[in-house]
Amino acid sequence: MEVDTALLGKATGTDIHIQSVEARVNGQPAYLQTSPEFSMKRLLAAGSGSIYQICHAFRDEELGRYHRAEFSLLEWYSVGLDYQGLMDEVEALICHLSERTVVVQRLSYNQCFQNALGINPGRVKIDELRQKVAHEIRGVDVQNLEFDDCLDLLISQVVAPGFEGFTFIYDYPASQAALARLKPGSPALAERFELFHNALELANGFSELIDAKEQRSRFAADNALRRQRGLCEYPLDEAFLEALASPGMPECAGVALGLDRLLMVLQGFDHIGQVSLQ
Amino acid sequence: MASYSTNEFRGGLKIMLDGDPCSIIENEFVKPGKGQAFNRVRIRNLKTGRVLEKTFKSGDTVEAADVMEVTMQYLYDDGEFYHFMEPDSYEQHAADQSAIGDSKIWLKAQDMYEVTLHNGTPLAVAPPNFLELTITETDPGLKGDTAQGGTKPAKLESGAVVKVPLFLEIGEVIRVDTRSGEYISRVK
Numbered sequence: 525m526e527v528d529t530a531l532l533g534k535a536t537g538t539d540i541h542i543q544s545v546e547a548r549v550n551g552q553p554a555y556l557q558t559s560p561e562f563s564m565k566r567l568l569a570a571g572s573g574s575i576y577q578i579c580h581a582f583r584d585e586e587l588g589r590y591h592r593a594e595f596s597l598l599e600w601y602s603v604g605l606d607y608q609g610l611m612d613e614v615e616a617l618i619c620h621l622s623e624r625t626v627v628v629q630r631l632s633y634n635q636c637f638q639n640a641l642g643i644n645p646g647r648v649k650i651d652e653l654r655q656k657v658a659h660e661i662r663g664v665d666v667q668n669l670e671f672d673d674c675l676d677l678l679i680s681q682v683v684a685p686g687f688e689g690f691t692f693i694y695d696y697p698a699s700q701a702a703l704a705r706l707k708p709g710s711p712a713l714a715e716r717f718e719l720f721h722n723a724l725e726l727a728n729g730f731s732e733l734i735d736a737k738e739q740r741s742r743f744a745a746d747n748a749l750r751r752q753r754g755l756c757e758y759p760l761d762e763a764f765l766e767a768l769a770s771p772g773m774p775e776c777a778g779v780a781l782g783l784d785r786l787l788m789v790l791q792g793f794d795h796i797g798q799v800s801l802q
Numbered sequence: 803m804a805s806y807s808t809n810e811f812r813g814g815l816k817i818m819l820d821g822d823p824c825s826i827i828e829n830e831f832v833k834p835g836k837g838q839a840f841n842r843v844r845i846r847n848l849k850t851g852r853v854l855e856k857t858f859k860s861g862d863t864v865e866a867a868d869v870m871e872v873t874m875q876y877l878y879d880d881g882e883f884y885h886f887m888e889p890d891s892y893e894q895h896a897a898d899q900s901a902i903g904d905s906k907i908w909l910k911a912q913d914m915y916e917v918t919l920h921n922g923t924p925l926a927v928a929p930p931n932f933l934e935l936t937i938t939e940t941d942p943g944l945k946g947d948t949a950q951g952g953t954k955p956a957k958l959e960s961g962a963v964v965k966v967p968l969f970l971e972i973g974e975v976i977r978v979d980t981r982s983g984e985y986i987s988r989v990k
Contacts, residue, residue, distance in 0.1 A: 541837055585809055588831025663856035676837035700836060728835050
């Protein structure tokens with residue numbers, strides 16, 4: 525079912541790496557949504573069944589060759605599927621849009637690091653990781669980088685540039701998946717995947733976390749880290765947390781696909797400005 | 803002290819890096835969807851001319867460099883310093899050998915140059931892309947050889963030596979491209 529949710533909300537995502545564009549409504553702060561995730565999950569909790577929407581999303585402090593403050597997303601949730609099943613759906617969509625059969629490679633996060641750099645992100649120590657960064661990337665002050673900062677820099681600058689065609693990377697470190705379910709039996713990993721085309725990220729999806737308590741404590745941890753880093757704290761989306769607690773959300777998997785970037789790839793453009801007027 | 807956040811990075815921005823004034827050539831914003839953002843930057847050290855790469859965590863701040871580019875008229879050299887004048891204020895600035903660098907062979911009194919000032923002191927001097935200069939030394943011209951290729955060295959009034967067609971004589975004025983050091987045309 526297609527749905528349409530509000531772009532403006534009193535609350536927003538707390539992810540420390542995603543900054544919301546702030547607006548004011550009747551003198552109170554309000555936020556342009558960084559994705560329709562919380563609203564769509566409220567619909568899922570209300571019994572909508574599988575849903576999708578195409579909407580605009582907004583993120584502050586992101587401008588570049590592949591980034592715009594306002595961009596379009598296709599986001600959908602498939603009830604009863606986990607992240608593996610959802611990858612099949614994404615692959616089918618890519619084939620449909622490409623008008624040919626596309627084989628999407630599947631590699632685990634640990635495996636792609638192993639292949640490109642000979643390290644296992646699950647075992648490597650911070651000192652060795654920083655050395656890798658210093659060796660691979662020029663002019664970076666590695667002492668200034670935390671563990672996940674190093675992984676983020678390496679995947680975007682060294683690992684992903686080695687991808688060819690469409691590639692899924694799955695089983696991300698749990699520290700990089702604020703809204704995903706952890707992998708049963710491997711709590712250091714989250715059931716999260718990303719779709720790449722060459723080095724460009726196109727989509728992010730996961731088996732959804734449906735535990736309200738766990739979700740609340742992850743939001744609180746984000747805000748604590750925001751405080752520590754001197755970033756603004758965001759009000760929690762209480763309506764979402766309440767819906768997650770009762771009636772609760774069905775087991776499902778969801779994905780957000782960047783439509784501007786997908787259009788770039790399908791049309792052979794190399795700059796987001798070529799597909800988006802801003 | 804003024805500073806810039808990585809959000810303000812763009813080509814041409816002047817920043818201080820390891821004590822030297824630098825100019826940003828290219829700024830690339832890099833961010834995994836749910837991860838830390840970085841700015842990968844190509845920077846020219848304005849003192850040495852060297853180009854280097856730097857990676858900043860987005861949100862970091864760097865000190866701004868007080869650097870200005872001013873078009874000035876070249877006046878003369880006193881053996882040690884090269885003197886330039888701002889045409890509007892008549893204010894004079896003395897550039898030393900290191901600021902003049904490779905531009906030394908393109909200096910001609912009265913012509914206009916791009917002078918880069920750091921904290922008010924000339925840091926670099928760039929000639930215009932094209933200059934018209936008089937030939938001061940060259941072998942005698944060969945008449946009737948205007949169409950064929952063939953070149954000979956000619957020394958110009960500024961000191962530069964460029965290759966020119968065989969028919970040109972001492973005293974003639976030519977147009978040269980200062981970037982490549984190539985002869986463009988004869989100026990009548």
